Amino acid sequence: MVNATSFCWRQLKLNYAWTHLKNVEKRGRILFNALKPYLKQGDNILDVNCGYSPMAEYFIKEGYSILGFDIHPEPIQQLRQNHPKGIWTIMPDTEANFKLNSVFLLLGVTTPLYPMYSKTFLKSLKHLVKLNKPRVILLESADGADQRLYKETCDWLIENCYTKRVSERYEAKISRASKRHYTIWTRGWYYPYWNKLFREAEDLDEIHERFYKAAGIKLSSLTLYDQEKIIFPKLYKTKDQFVKDLILSKSNIHSILVVGFWDARFAFYMGLKGFYVDGVECYKRAVEVAKKAQETLPTEIARRFNFSYGLAENLNEKPKYDVIVNFCLEHVKDPKLVMNEALKHLKHDGYAYFTPPIGHGCDSPTHLHHFQEADILNLLPKNYAVNIYAVKFMAASPKPNCFVVEVFHK
Numbered sequence: 001m002v003n004a005t006s007f008c009w010r011q012l013k014l015n016y017a018w019t020h021l022k023n024v025e026k027r028g029r030i031l032f033n034a035l036k037p038y039l040k041q042g043d044n045i046l047d048v049n050c051g052y053s054p055m056a057e058y059f060i061k062e063g064y065s066i067l068g069f070d071i072h073p074e075p076i077q078q079l080r081q082n083h084p085k086g087i088w089t090i091m092p093d094t095e096a097n098f099k100l101n102s103v104f105l106l107l108g109v110t111t112p113l114y115p116m117y118s119k120t121f122l123k124s125l126k127h128l129v130k131l132n133k134p135r136v137i138l139l140e141s142a143d144g145a146d147q148r149l150y151k152e153t154c155d156w157l158i159e160n161c162y163t164k165r166v167s168e169r170y171e172a173k174i175s176r177a178s179k180r181h182y183t184i185w186t187r188g189w190y191y192p193y194w195n196k197l198f199r200e201a202e203d204l205d206e207i208h209e210r211f212y213k214a215a216g217i218k219l220s221s222l223t224l225y226d227q228e229k230i231i232f233p234k235l236y237k238t239k240d241q242f243v244k245d246l247i248l249s250k251s252n253i254h255s256i257l258v259v260g261f262w263d264a265r266f267a268f269y270m271g272l273k274g275f276y277v278d279g280v281e282c283y284k285r286a287v288e289v290a291k292k293a294q295e296t297l298p299t300e301i302a303r304r305f306n307f308s309y310g311l312a313e314n315l316n317e318k319p320k321y322d323v324i325v326n327f328c329l330e331h332v333k334d335p336k337l338v339m340n341e342a343l344k345h346l347k348h349d350g351y352a353y354f355t356p357p358i359g360h361g362c363d364s365p366t367h368l369h370h371f372q373e374a375d376i377l378n379l380l381p382k383n384y385a386v387n388i389y390a391v392k393f394m395a396a397s398p399k400p401n402c403f404v405v406e407v408f409h410k
Contacts, residue, residue, distance in 0.1 A: 027172035028054030031107070031140065031182060034166060037359045037372060038136045038184060039064070039103065041399065046101035046132065048125070049093055051075050055105060056083045068105075069096055093124035097131065104128070104137045109150050122152060129160070133187070137162065140182040143169070157185050165359070165370055238392045239402050240266055243353050246406060247323055248273070250351060257321040259342055260328025264290035264307065271304045275323075279307045280315060311338075321345055324352040330367045336379045343381060343407065352407040358390060358400065376405055385410045 032055045043064055047053050050068030052075045059066045060083055069089040070076055079088040109121070137157065141150045154164070166184040247253060247270070254276060258267045261279035263286065271277045281287050290307040297305075324342050329335045339354065346352050356371040369375075373388055380386055386407050390400035 027180075028056070028058055030170050030172065031055055031138065032058035034168065034182065035103075035136070035138050035184060038165065038186060040135075043103050043135075044101045045103045045105060046098055046128070046134070047105040047107070048096070048128065049108070049121075050079070050088070050105070051108060053079055053083070053086070053088075053105075054107065056086055060085050067098060067101065069093075069098075092120070094120050096124060096128055098128065099131050101132045102135045104132070104134045106137060106153070107140045109139060109141045109153060121149060122156065125153065126156070135187050137185040137187075138182060139185065140180060143179040143181060154183065162187050239355055239404065240269075242389065242391045242404050243325060243355065244269065246353065246404070247325075247351070250323075252349075253322045255319070255321045256323045256325065257342075257345055259324065259326040259338070260331065261290065261307070262286050262327065264293065266325065266327070267305065267307075268293065272301065274304075276304050277306075278321070279305070280310055281307070282309070282311055284309055311341075315341070315345060319345070320347045320350070322347055322350045324350070326352070326354045329354050329356045330369050330371070333368060335369055339379050339407075340381055343384065346407075346409075348409050350408070354405040354407070355402060356405070357393065357402050371403065373403075376403065380407065383410055384408065 035055075039062075045055075045059050045064055045066040047056070047066060047068035050056075050070045051072075053066070053068045056066055056068065056079060065087075066083075067087040067089070068076075068079065069091040071090065071092045073090050076088045076090045079086060106125070139150070139153060139157075141147070158164075162185040164183050165186055167181070169179070169181045172178050172180050243266075247256070256267075256270050256275050256277045258264075258270075258277060258279045261267045261281050262283070264279060267277045267279045267290070279290065281290070287307055287309045290305075294302050294305050294307065324346050326338070326342055329338060332338045335356075343352055354376075356369070356376070357367070359370055359372060376388060377386070384407050386405060389404040389406070391402050391404050392400055393402040
């Protein structure tokens with residue numbers, strides 16, 4: 001039997017909380033601005049246990065479709081009145097079977113207002129993720145709430161190939177729950193069972209071996225330097241061509257260093273254009289493949305190339321290069337160190353090019369870092385200037401998803 005006093009007190013606390021949760025403007029604006037870099041045109045938004053859906057106004061203004069559900073009728077009725085372009089449903093999370101949603105909003109996780117919330121939330125989330133396979137998940141909670149469920153959710157996301165991109169605290173004007181925190185998670189394009197393979201790998205060579213085996217790719221297919229026959233010939237075409245055009249537009253370019261040349265297609269292209277090209281790569285098999293391809297070239301052309309195994313920071317101080325190209329900034333543990341070490345080999349009137357993906361764009365299980373423009377500027381040493389271009393990784397990409405960073409002495 002429910003104690004009447006206890007029930008009334010709980011209802012008063014609930015009404016008090018709803019009064020403050022209606023003040024969604026600041027909270028919604030902060031969260032939307034944080035999530036915006038991770039959104040794509042055409043994304044469908046699912047607001048799980050949406051309450052008053054503080055972000056709804058901003059999604060609708062930007063042209064996104066949003067669907068929200070909550071077991072409480074009051075906020076749903078208000079959302080239907082204030083944001084009729086959204087789809088709002090009165091429903092417990094245990095009955096949710098929505099599909100085709102690419103972005104999940106999980107706001108107020110661990111809130112103490114719902115006694116049954118913690119018992120059903122994670123189970124329902126697993127079900128919805130399986131149905132939708134969302135690309136981005138925003139997880140948010142009040143600092144003062146019980147964090148066990150929040151932590152369990154984070155652990156489950158990691159186990160299922162989601163990577164935490166952002167973790168921040170912020171202040172929202174909603175009474176005692178004003179101090180809050182959020183994390184943004186993105187899903188890699190790789191399959192969940194690959195995640196275990198990469199975790200167990202001891203070094204980069206083994207990671208690549210496991211990757212190729214899981215993808216069904218034979219490394220021998222990388223031996224051809226012919227641009228029309230090399231593996232994934234069109235995959236990087238737009239980005240690579242942009243860098244090639246920038247280099248070819250310069251005068252007095254003779255020597256090029258390619259850091260992280262992988263299948264060496266870029267290095268071979270520039271060598272066949274008449275430049276002298278050195279390449280350094282930390283994947284031993286890729287170096288072997290490049291050298292075998294080099295052996296198939298006529299002697300007068302083959303002598304333009306020099307491929308070696310190692311890291312940029314292990315290069316000798318000499319020689320200096322007119323152009324340095326780095327394709328691996330997102331793959332290394334310390335991108336600032338790699339950029340600084342590479343630039344040590346740049347001539348005073350030379351140019352260096354780095355090509356990291358924008359945010360979560362072009363995601364891969366071997367990407368350790370994800371960059372916004374501010375991150376790139378923070379990596380830049382003193383006395384260097386920069387031009388930053390946003391380009392498409394592939395011609396078919398709906399919008400630019402890769403940076404081309406041109407660095408030169410001031």
